[in-house]
Amino acid sequence: MQIPSASFAPLSAVTVEAPARLHLGFLDPNGSLGRPFGSVGLTIDERGTRITMRIAEQTRIEGTRTDAERARIERYLEQLQAAWGGPPVAVELLRAPRAHSGLGSGTQLALAVGAAFASLAGRSASGAEIAQLLGRGRRSGIGMLGFDYGGLLVDGGPGHVVDAGGALRSSVPPLLCRHPFPDAWRILLVDDTTREGLHGDDERRGLASLAPFPQALAAHLCHLVLMRVLPGVVQSDFDAFADGITKLQQTIGEYFAPVQGGVFTSPAVAAALEAVASRQTAGIGQTSWGPTGFAFVPGAADAARALATAQEATRGKPGIVCSIVTGRNRGATPRAVDLQKFGVDAG
Structure with missing residues (x-):
């Protein structure tokens, strides 16, 4: 844009x-x-x-x-x-x-x-x-x-x-x-506010310390995206999309585990998402270095169930914030501001 x-x-x-x-x-x-x-x-x-x-x-x-x-x-x-x-x-x-x-x-x-x-x-x-x-x-x-x-x-x-x-x-x-992301699908976010994902020098050192990523796994990830994730979104086939995302995340999470402390950066986030996936069909994983994790679900009622499950699984764990969001099918929105109506001198 x-x-x-x-x-x-x-x-x-x-x-x-x-x-x-x-x-x-x-x-x-x-x-x-x-x-x-x-x-x-x-x-x-x-x-x-x-x-x-x-x-x-x-x-x-x-x-x-x-x-x-x-x-x-x-x-x-x-x-x-x-x-x-x-x-x-x-x-x-x-x-x-x-x-x-x-x-x-x-x-x-x-x-x-x-x-x-x-x-x-x-x-x-x-x-x-x-x-x-x-x-x-x-x-x-x-x-x-x-x-x-x-x-x-x-x-x-x-x-x-x-x-x-x-x-x-x-x-x-x-x-x-x-x-476009299907309008009906929902995303549970689980954030552990007591933690931060890798960044800066720690991120650079972490990436440099990892072993080479195997060609066979790279090919596997490309196949998951091309033949599971994308067709799932295009045809609103939630099960295919969720399966592809979960397998993609598990593979890449295992690769980054030595520098982020596991497949998930936060054990509490991992517990919440694993509880959700054990009770309903969901595509789970962690965004970037975390600690925020996600669970894709096919609708609003599924999202309410997932939210309740995540909250139950993390009860008593400090700093855990759970919420439901949707996909956004537009980019940034610039909007002109008329300063005069606020009584602000534009000069």
């Missing part, structure tokens, strides 16, 4: 809502079949990021919860102004998911800031262009592709392209497949 800056030209402020995403698994983590990573993911209708940005006399950042969050926005603005010019801006972070919980909060924040800045600077930019400028999407393209398109997505992993000067450079992961 191109952010249509022209439509915001008469105004001095914009709000951007970026969807959260579930990262459902890599296809070939270290390129044993010739191209590394490649991934499957889904945007969801809750836990997204929302910011408002307006032209201001000097740069100002409000609403951040941590120094790291504020520093990240400052860095993004410096990179954007270096690349595109543009005026000083005031940024207000209105909503964001918990960092390092598996919902893509870092990429959402970068893309929301980039899209808002582009509109105020009079530019048009896709999620992929913003991601490349701000250094996102180096392994998985699900966050940036979800920002542009929404829905269930498969990317091809990062590759290389020849630029205008003839130099070889890394490219952001291309979109291979996008399909």
Whole structure:
């Protein structure tokens, strides 16, 4: 989705809502079949990021919860102004998911800031262009592709392209497949707020310490996505989809287990999802490095049962938050803000 800056030209402020995403698994983590990573993911209708940005006399950042969050926005603005010019801006972070919980909060924040800045600077930019400028999407393209398109997505992993000067450079992961997620299906999320998923230097060291991913397993994952997950979504065959997701997650979880402490990062999340899967048909797994886990179910009544089961299985365990969400079949939503009706000086 191109952010249509022209439509915001008469105004001095914009709000951007970026969807959260579930990262459902890599296809070939270290390129044993010739191209590394490649991934499957889904945007969801809750836990997204929302910011408002307006032209201001000097740069100002409000609403951040941590120094790291504020520093990240400052860095993004410096990179954007270096690349595109543009005026000083005031940024207000209105909503964001918990960092390092598996919902893509870092990429959402970068893309929301980039899209808002582009509109105020009079530019048009896709999620992929913003991601490349701000250094996102180096392994998985699900966050940036979800920002542009929404829905269930498969990317091809990062590759290389020849630029205008003839130099070889890394490219952001291309979109291979996008399909609407069935409206009736629901997703149970189970988050362990006492934990964080791997990130930063720990993530880089963890990836570097893993053994090579076997070609046979990479082929198996590709087959699951092509012949179970995608046909299941296209034909609304929930059983096929759930079976494919669960097997994909189990395989990739076992591979990452040495650095994340098990197939699931959180034992409490694992207990909740295993209880759900033992009582009803569900596609279970962990998004990214967790700790948030998920269980796909075919309808609202199934979701209510799954929620009750997860809550029962985690009763007495501190920090566990369970909720029901749906898939989101659209990307980010930019909206112009008329500051005058709020009595705010746009200059």
